[in-house]
Amino acid sequence: MIFPSINSKIILFFLIISSALIILSIILIIQIFPSVIRNEIYKNVQLVEGSEQYERFLELPFPVTFKVYFFNVENSVDVVNGEKPVLKEVGPYIYKQYRKKTVLYTDEKEDTVSYTQTENFEFDNEASGNFSDEDYVTMLNAPMMSILQIAEKYGQTSVLSSCLSDIFPEFDSVFVKVKVKDILFDGIRFCVRHFSLCELRRTIACKIAERKKNVDILTDGALQFSFFNYKVNSNDGLYTIKRGINDVKTLGQIVRLNNSTRTHYWKQSNANSSCDEVKGTDSTLYPPQISKDSIFQIYSTDICRYIEIQFLKEEFYKGVKGYTFATNNLTLRASTTLKEEDCFCTEQTKGVNGEDTCFLDGVIDMQPCTGVPVLLSFPHFLWADEFYSEGVIGLNSNEENHRTFLKVEPETGTPLQGMKRIQINSVLRPINKIKQTEKLPRVVLPLLWIEEGVSLTNKYVKKLEDMYFNKVTLLNILKWTLLAGSIIITSCLGAYLIYKRVNKM
Template sequence: MRLPCCSARMVIILAVLATLTFAGALLLCFWGIPLVIREQIHQQTRLSEGTEQWDRFLELPFALNYSVRFFLVQNPSEVVHNGSVPDLKESEPYTYSMKLKKLDHRFDDNDEDSVTYHREFDFAFDYSGNTHPETMVTIINPLLMAALQLANSLERLAFAGCIDQLLGSARLDKPITTQSVKKLLFDGVNFGFTNETGAACTAVRNRIIPLLKDVRVVEEVEEETTGTRYFRIAFFNYKTINYLKTPPDGIYTVNRGQRNMSALGKIMRWNGGTTIPTYGTASSTNNETCHNLRGTDSTIYPPFLRKDEPIVIYNTDICRTVELFQTNSNLEYRGISGAHKYETNENLLRPATVTPEQDCYCSKATKNVEAKDDCYLDGTFDYKPCLGAPVILSQPHFLNADPKYGKNFTTLKPDKSKHAMYLIVEPNTGTPLEGLKRVQINTVLRQEPLISFITPPTMYQGIIPVLWLEESFSIPDKYLDLLDNQYFKKVKLATTFKYGFVGVAAAIFTGCLFLFVRKQFFKKKSN
């Protein structure tokens, strides 16, 4: 028997079917479709050979900006001979484009889902600005200050007697030096030539070699044609393929994210080990903070970043991890909604323990201006265990540091917008969109009484800024469009389909409900 189209039974059947359709639509739209999108993101972001993600991982498809600003000493004679506070002028930025490749990759263990590689950096000066790499700059002489700290009293006396032969020709024999930008940063300032030293000073030179062995920025070079040996100091040559020592960036083993999306890019081993041995002492109460190997190498991040989770990066330049905390979870970035912004906080270079001397970053490796041990943990950081030379790091213009460091320098004006670090990430794909890494290099200008003809008793003493650098990137439009095509357009289409499907199901359900109510109404009226 055929049921009338508006019979009570038919209306009930249609209502049940509409309810099931509506429930199925909700299940599909709010569970099924997101699951499909999540799986697509997993396929696009994991490190699988032959994919675009893999190619981008092996070679960053765009260059980063690497800018250096020097603190130029305007009154060198007054600083050395009259004890005047250095009149510092910040130079214009000297900018290089930095390309990054990952080489010699291998898959040691498929079961652990890892890939091992080392990185190579290539720098090219950007001539589009107003600066030139041949420009001469006058700065505090970090080599001389470091050498005087590294040597003991007898070594300092012997070194002072040969300073003309070892450093004179390179203009490195005074507390303040003038050098070209390109030599200071990458090409190197050459000193200590074996053909310029007599027998006595050759012995002193040979005594210096062990002191400089672990200094990252100094190399010993031998000319193939003449056999002459000399030293070369360059702030950042250790990042290039011209470096003669073992590159400090090391060998990375990271998770490929094929099985576990949340582990993508996270460092599993560095140089074959699972700990960082650089910092920490027997008296430290938080050695795990310094020793634990955590985070990524800063080039790749896992998808679906949680709002409450910081980003952790292991930085080989400073031999430690850095944490960035989320400060904005709904940033609009060049048409992308919901980007996450991460920043370091004011505790970046401050002690993590109640007693600073018990902090694992309190190395006491660099003497202060009074030749005493110092933790340098009130917004500064003793870099010697990593660099091998007594250098103090801080944020530019001593941002978030104790005011005592910058109070004498009128030109230093710490500004979070100009000197802080940050990172902007698209959270669903883990794509880094924009970032800035900034750090300042400082040296200890200190009198040495036994060699007063080099460091007079009238010389100013203090922690003096030498330069600050900024490593930055902003994703090019080309790759932003690629991200839009691969992810955002699909999400928009899925969202449109999702709500359209729910709307149709809701309309059917409402229509059947209306028919049922209408049927009941007329039934009661007829009765």
């Protein structure tokens, strides 16, 4: 006999048991195991005090990469005489940016945590290669041009015209040659106190300048300008964000900034405008279970607004599947087609013709945010109106290199790689009654662009695998083994019963 003689009732009993195991396996596959994995993910990503996620939230275990690219003005003398600027991109000058959060209080009922964040920078000689922060670059005299444009707004340029060398004793020209470390962090001095016939005019100009966030007041009363030292000197505000304990889908969402849901920087002509809304994340935390339909807002206090990123493509990062979300050609467009309803059109910085203006697509006036006449765009005027790139020589925009993006593991919401990229620009034009500027071309001049980002290290890719992928693999082996085993047993028992019935006939 092929099969041994076994009581049919016993076989039927075990057949029922094995069939139940198939049903149980299906339930485990469809409902139980996914729920176990999901709960394990939630437990690992929520901001629970004392957890590993909480400690990473307080202080990133590795530095953020902060890259600066300068647009060196190759023909500065010719530009002063009316020629189109010829630019050469120089860099990157790479810094390690260390971020540390200080939690001030937690609201368990609201499920929020409130904190401030400080940043420190360290020049990375090795990563910068042949570039040193001791290098010199030729660029626009940003503090002087800012003071002149602000003075022009109040009709005070004639008062300053003969006193520029007194206000800027070391550099009173339109373009200056400065050290990288000085223009970025260490500062360039101006408004040095001394007795002169220009003392009153200098005092007025310097009182205006000292209130700007890019300007430090030194112990001897002089002022010092740098692009980014303000990041080191103070925190960027009080954040209140969701911990994701009551609802994990809200993890990392900013509820308030400085105890307010709006910033009041931008024009409020449109009651339904979202320009002043505080929302999104600070780019460090994202909820799990991300889909391709998700849209993220990233809020930045550097630009006093949020930007949206949308799904672009699916790609792998160090063997881990990720969803890439990115900015696009609509990101820095006007918020409405009507000038009077565009809340980003504040007309605070005058355009290239010296008129009040809304800047064209791809360029945003940052004066409401920064207090000085600077303009924001994506690097190399990516997606901006051609008027801007045609005004200078040497730009070459590229979506891959110049867009802002986030690559995230969709199940856990873990950021795999992310880069914020912005360009700082200034209007270059003749300033009324300022002789040094009377022949300047009328263009928007790129000064520098920065790339601020994180790429998950091998160590933390391994942690992600241990936290999620290895457990998923183990459960997959278990569930398919259980299902396959129960199917095989059921099939064998069923075949035996059929065999018994056939032989009785």
